Amino acid sequence: MSIKxxxxxxxxxxxxxxxxxxxxxxxxQWQTYEVFHQSKKGDRHIHVGSLHxxxxxxxxxxxxxxxxxxxxxxNLWVVKTSDVFITDYDDEDMFEANQEKMYRExxxxxxxxxxxxFKTEHKKN
Amino acid sequence: xxxxxxxxxxxxxxxxxxxxxxxxxxxxxxxxxxxxxxPSDWMPAEYRKQLIRMIEQHAHSEIIGALxxxxxxxxxxxxxxxxxxxxxxxxxxxxxxLLYSAAETLGKPxxxxxNDLITxxxxxxxxxxxxAVTWADTAVxxxxxxxxxxxxxxxxxxxxxxxxxxxxxxxxxxxxxxxKYGHDNVVFLATGTSQQRQMVQDALIRWWPPIMHFFGPxxxxxxxxxxxxxxxxxxxxNDDMRQKFLDMYVPKIWELGLTIPDPKLKKNNETGKWExxxxxxxxxxxxINGDGPCNKERLAVRRRAEEKGEWVRNALLRPSEKYTVPxx
Ligand SMILES: [Fe+2]
Ligand SMILES: [Fe+2]
Numbered sequence: 160m161s162i163k164x165x166x167x168x169x170x171x172x173x174x175x176x177x178x179x180x181x182x183x184x185x186x187x188q189w190q191t192y193e194v195f196h197q198s199k200k201g202d203r204h205i206h207v208g209s210l211h212x213x214x215x216x217x218x219x220x221x222x223x224x225x226x227x228x229x230x231x232x233x234n235l236w237v238v239k240t241s242d243v244f245i246t247d248y249d250d251e252d253m254f255e256a257n258q259e260k261m262y263r264e265x266x267x268x269x270x271x272x273x274x275x276x277f278k279t280e281h282k283k284n
Numbered sequence: 285x286x287x288x289x290x291x292x293x294x295x296x297x298x299x300x301x302x303x304x305x306x307x308x309x310x311x312x313x314x315x316x317x318x319x320x321x322x323p324s325d326w327m328p329a330e331y332r333k334q335l336i337r338m339i340e341q342h343a344h345s346e347i348i349g350a351l352x353x354x355x356x357x358x359x360x361x362x363x364x365x366x367x368x369x370x371x372x373x374x375x376x377x378x379x380x381x382l383l384y385s386a387a388e389t390l391g392k393p394x395x396x397x398x399n400d401l402i403t404x405x406x407x408x409x410x411x412x413x414x415x416a417v418t419w420a421d422t423a424v425x426x427x428x429x430x431x432x433x434x435x436x437x438x439x440x441x442x443x444x445x446x447x448x449x450x451x452x453x454x455x456x457x458x459x460x461x462x463x464k465y466g467h468d469n470v471v472f473l474a475t476g477t478s479q480q481r482q483m484v485q486d487a488l489i490r491w492w493p494p495i496m497h498f499f500g501p502x503x504x505x506x507x508x509x510x511x512x513x514x515x516x517x518x519x520x521x522n523d524d525m526r527q528k529f530l531d532m533y534v535p536k537i538w539e540l541g542l543t544i545p546d547p548k549l550k551k552n553n554e555t556g557k558w559e560x561x562x563x564x565x566x567x568x569x570x571x572i573n574g575d576g577p578c579n580k581e582r583l584a585v586r587r588r589a590e591e592k593g594e595w596v597r598n599a600l601l602r603p604s605e606k607y608t609v610p611x612x
Binding site: 162164165166168169172174175176182183184185186187188189190191193206207208209210211213214217224225228229239240241243245247248 | 355587588
């Protein structure tokens with residue numbers, strides 16, 4: 160028995176109505192790439208998601224369809240997921256010292272108090 | 285679209301006992317504080333399992349959901365509508381891609397998900413087991429099924445799993461075009477000739493029961509989902525989403541002078557809730573388990589697409605490559 164559909168194209172395909180269980184194989188969807196999108200020249204590239212592709216050229220092609228189909232895009236990067244190295248959220252504490260190192264921050268330098276004090280002292284004299 | 289009325293696996297009570305209680309508590313605190321869970325974070329096995337199930341069903345619903353409308357591309361009335369329908373169908377297939385990636389971050393490879401779909405092991409939204417008999421059916425689908433999907437997806441985009449939320453934000457942007465496009469098509473028919481009005485009325489009569497099924501079984505009979513709600517996997521109860529849908533769209537259907545095939549449907553002004561004839565949940569179960577008008581066709585078409593693409597996948601396959609789980 161083949162499938163009868165309201166769509167004549169499907170009926171013409173004479174699809175069997177039982178599964179012959181021919182599963183797709185490992186890696187048949189290829190490896191994954193991460194996609195970075197730039198919406199305007201001068202802006203930074205922003206990570207927008209990932210996709211499957213057999214090579215970088217195809218990844219660009221698919222990224223254009225998947226992530227740049229709408230809204231402005233001037234440039235795309237794709238990077239193989241396996242080439243991305245990542246810090247561990249469990250090691251988040253390694254960034255914690257940042258706040259203590261105020262000598263590296265613009266906000267760590269407050270001079271107005273001293274200047275004002277200096278000015279009032281000099282007016283007196 | 286799509287994907288309301290997910291089928292969650294019934295969880296055995298006390299599954300959390302096997303989990304590390306300290307980690308579990310921290311995990312639940314993070315979710316309660318509105319933080320997002322990322323793929324590399326610790327998560328309970330049950331959370332991972334139910335999320336894979338839900339996101340996978342959602343992805344399948346997008347890819348299968350493109351089929352009923354897709355059959356009308358070659359027969360669309362006019363070039364502009366053909367272009368618009370092609371764009372919508374492409375969007376839906378793109379949604380599937382985004383969602384498969386999100387599900388993969390939880391550890392299930394895409395090939396396995398596709399195999400589970402084409403062998404009938406995993407489910408997709410039940411509404412797509414019904415046929416699009418005329419062009420008007422595609423209009424009703426694009427308007428009302430997508431409307432239902434938007435309610436569901438907007439709710440889910442505020443869930444706890446980062447990759448799923450980010451995919452949904454992108455998807456929701458595109459859905460607004462689907463909704464407008466569908467509404468435009470319905471309005472065109474409903475304000476057209478008497479034959480066009482009849483077409484869209486008939487389509488509405490055919491699609492009303494599946495639409496009422498869309499958000500899944502009534503809260504009275506659906507499995508317990510408190511844990512899933514606390515974990516922000518499920519964001520609203522089936523009945524609440526159905527009420528929201530009725531609130532937003534019944535007036536818009538009525539203003540076109542169309543008849544909804546449910547004599548009991550009315551808003552109770554005291555409770556603020558819609559009253560309706562209880563949908564036929566036996567039919568829902570029967571269809572979702574394979575016995576609907578189009579189940580076999582949908583899977584056969586999907587299977588044929590995989591078979592026909594196999595030589596391309598083989599030609600481009602590099603055996604030296606290794607699969608890497610996508611980042612987010
Ligand atoms: Fe969609
Ligand atoms: Fe849609």
